[in-house]
Amino acid sequence: MTDPVPTGICLAAGASTRMGSPKALRAFGGVPAVRRVVETLLGGGCGEVVVVLGADAELIRPAVPDGPEVTVVVNGQWERGRTGSLQAGLSAARDASGWVMHPVDHPLVVPGDVCALIDAWRPGAVPVVRPIHEGRGGHPILLDASLGNDILTLGPDEPLRNLLRSHRAREWIVPGSRGTVQNLDTPDDLPSES
DSSP: OOOOOOEEEEEEOSOOTTTSSOGGGOEETTEEHHHHHHHHHHHTTOSEEEEEEBTBHHHHGGGSOOSTTEEEEEOTTGGGOHHHHHHHHHHHTTTOSEEEEEETTOTTOOHHHHHHHHHHOOTTTOOEEEEEETTEEOSOEEEEGGGHHHHHTSOTTSOHHHHHHTTGGGOEEEEOOGGGGOOOOSGGGSOTTO
């Protein structure tokens, strides 16, 4: 029997107002952030990736890698909240045994971070696996399929952390790279080599 393989969900639907241009298209090492996130999820062990677009979807879509393991969905109500975009991703991969939720504003995560989440996960027994770097929680976060119905019943603007708090006693923590806590929201957050 093979181990369950989670589906990656790349959240890239926001308007990037503080950045001034789509975060998903910011290049790191010559690679747009959305492509880096997809490649990181696949390279870290996700079997497939759902990319959720919203604002600027027509601009971002060409930067998403093509392939049978990548699906793009557009959240037509992206402005209602990030949880609504996560729900759109879950709905597109409802039969998955778990999901690695990876916001596009954390493009410096490495495949080893995703691999560590998957290695620590125990389907049905460990509802959440999240990385910690120097005492700070980061992204991506692995969510077990047992949380699917609860996530889908949240309001589109209701923070996921409200649900995750109720599972804190059963979550697992893994060490993460610096990229797991590098949230790129404004031009000042960009590393000098970008």
